[in-house]
Amino acid sequence: MKATTQRSEWHRTACILCSVNCGVEVQIDGGHITRVRGDRAHPGSKGYACEKAQRLDYYQSSRDRLQTPLRRRADGTFEPIDWDTAIREVAAKLAAIREAHGGETIFYYGGGGQGNHLGGAYGAATRKALGSIYTSNALAQEKTGEFWVDGQLYGRPRCHTTGDFERAEVAVFVGKNPWQSHGFPRARAILREISTDPQRALIVIDPRRTETAELADHHLQVRPGADAFCLSALLAILIEEDLLDHDFVTNRTSNGEGLFQALRTVPIAEYCARAGLAEQAVREVARRIARARSVSIYEDLGIPQAPHSTLNSYLSPERIPVPGAHRRTAARHAHRARDPSPTRTRARGVERRGYEAAPRGTRAGA
Numbered sequence: 001m002k003a004t005t006q007r008s009e010w011h012r013t014a015c016i017l018c019s020v021n022c023g024v025e026v027q028i029d030g031g032h033i034t035r036v037r038g039d040r041a042h043p044g045s046k047g048y049a050c051e052k053a054q055r056l057d058y059y060q061s062s063r064d065r066l067q068t069p070l071r072r073r074a075d076g077t078f079e080p081i082d083w084d085t086a087i088r089e090v091a092a093k094l095a096a097i098r099e100a101h102g103g104e105t106i107f108y109y110g111g112g113g114q115g116n117h118l119g120g121a122y123g124a125a126t127r128k129a130l131g132s133i134y135t136s137n138a139l140a141q142e143k144t145g146e147f148w149v150d151g152q153l154y155g156r157p158r159c160h161t162t163g164d165f166e167r168a169e170v171a172v173f174v175g176k177n178p179w180q181s182h183g184f185p186r187a188r189a190i191l192r193e194i195s196t197d198p199q200r201a202l203i204v205i206d207p208r209r210t211e212t213a214e215l216a217d218h219h220l221q222v223r224p225g226a227d228a229f230c231l232s233a234l235l236a237i238l239i240e241e242d243l244l245d246h247d248f249v250t251n252r253t254s255n256g257e258g259l260f261q262a263l264r265t266v267p268i269a270e271y272c273a274r275a276g277l278a279e280q281a282v283r284e285v286a287r288r289i290a291r292a293r294s295v296s297i298y299e300d301l302g303i304p305q306a307p308h309s310t311l312n313s314y315l316s317p318e319r320i321p322v323p324g325a326h327r328r329t330a331a332r333h334a335h336r337a338r339d340p341s342p343t344r345t346r347a348r349g350v351e352r353r354g355y356e357a358a359p360r361g362t363r364a365g366a
Contacts, residue, residue: 013051020045020185024053044250048186082133103131141176142301145310161334163296165190170292172203174316175227175302179211183298185313191215201288206302212240217286223276225307231315234264234286239321243290248321256321289315291323347365 002359010025023042027035032055057356069086070078097106108127110119127135139147150156165171165184171194178187194202195215204216205227213219222230238244239260249256289295295317303312 010037012041014042015049015055015056017059018053018182020182022185023048024049024056026056029037044185046186048189049201050182050188052182063238072278074084076189098130104133106130106134108133109133109243110131110135140303146299146313147314148310149313149316159334163298164333165194165296165298166292168294168296169199170201170203170289170293170295172205172295172297172317173212173288174203174205174231174299174312176298177206177208177302178298179214179215183300183302188307203285203288215252218281218288220275220277220281220285223274225311226275226317227303227306228308229271230277230282231273231312232263232266232283233268233271233279233318234316236263236268236271237283237286238290239263240316241286241290243286243322245321253321289317292322295322295350 001148008027010027012023012025014021015024019229022045023039024045025037025039027031036049036054036056038045038047040047068080069083071081071086071089072078089283094106106127108123110123123212127133147160150160154161161172163184176183178184179191182188184190191212192215194200195217201217202212202215203218203220204210204213205220206213207222207224209219209221211220220230254280265278267277268282272282274283293360297317298317302310303316306312
């Protein structure tokens with residue numbers, strides 16, 4: 001009777017397979033997750049659960065999952081040991097390295113984008129105890145160019161932004177297929193909502209005709225490796241047709257004129273041809289972005305895993321001040337973990353308008 005009750009009882013938890021952390025409810029039987037459904041009471045995901053969450057037990061109960069720490073033997077094989085022994089031996093070896101070579105020789109590497117963030121919190125304490133000053137994660141292989149551009153634009157690389165796709169009038173995905181990779185709450189539901197709303201628009205820049213591209217109002221099917229030509233032409237059209245938010249440029253940016261002058265020299269028709277795109281299609285996308293009341297843009301691994309990735313990040317349409325890109329809501333904002341507190345905001349001269357936590361003097365031409 002007790003086992004039956006446990007199997008039928010729903011337990012509220014959260015999926016940790018990506019950084020979105022959708023709320024889910026699970027049923028458990030004998031230590032296994034037997035059923036998964038979205039948690040309708042969760043304020044972010046609102047009952048949504050993607051295919052990864054549905055397979056939580058597959059990842060949790062893999063036959064290759066380690067049940068205990070393993071210690072390497074002299075012959076290269078491994079033997080299981082208990083946690084107390086493992087922690088004691090690892091701590092002793094790290095302390096010995098610190099004493100012999102200094103804590104700065106201990107490099108801390110963690111995963112990126114995972115939903116269980118406790119490793120980062122506890123890792124900071126561990127590094128402090130060891131005197132370790134260097135750290136990295138998987139994002140260093142994926143997002144270095146984008147973070148560098150963020151640093152030039154907002155003053156520091158950690159000021160990374162994300163889009164409000166649930167409310168944005170226009171959603172732009174560059175090298176991104178959220179139908180499969182998600183990346184924001186309720187991804188598939190939101191894609192459907194945008195694609196069926198005549199007042200909104202979905203724009204995809206991707207060599208592949210992905211599931212997201214199938215839903216798009218505009219799909220710029222760029223020639224592989226030619227993203228820079230497409231993005232340069234897109235920005236040049238915004239300049240040529242004078243589609244900028246001039247008030248924002250004047251009051252909240254610096255160094256823009258040099259960039260705008262360079263974009264005025266871009267041979268738009270030639271660049272569109274080199275990207276494998278019809279010039280009229282690129283112009284239509286530029287105009288739709290410019291006339292939107294709010295725009296959210298997401299570039300993902302299709303950019304950093306392609307040629308000229310840092311240049312492509314620099315040329316992303318979000319770097320150019322068009323009217324809808326800088327709204328208080330439904331546009332782009334800093335990740336909450338990077339959003340300065342009100343006290344620090346005032347101290348650093350940051351005005352909470354347009355981009356959330358966008359510094360005064362955002363560098364359009366950085």
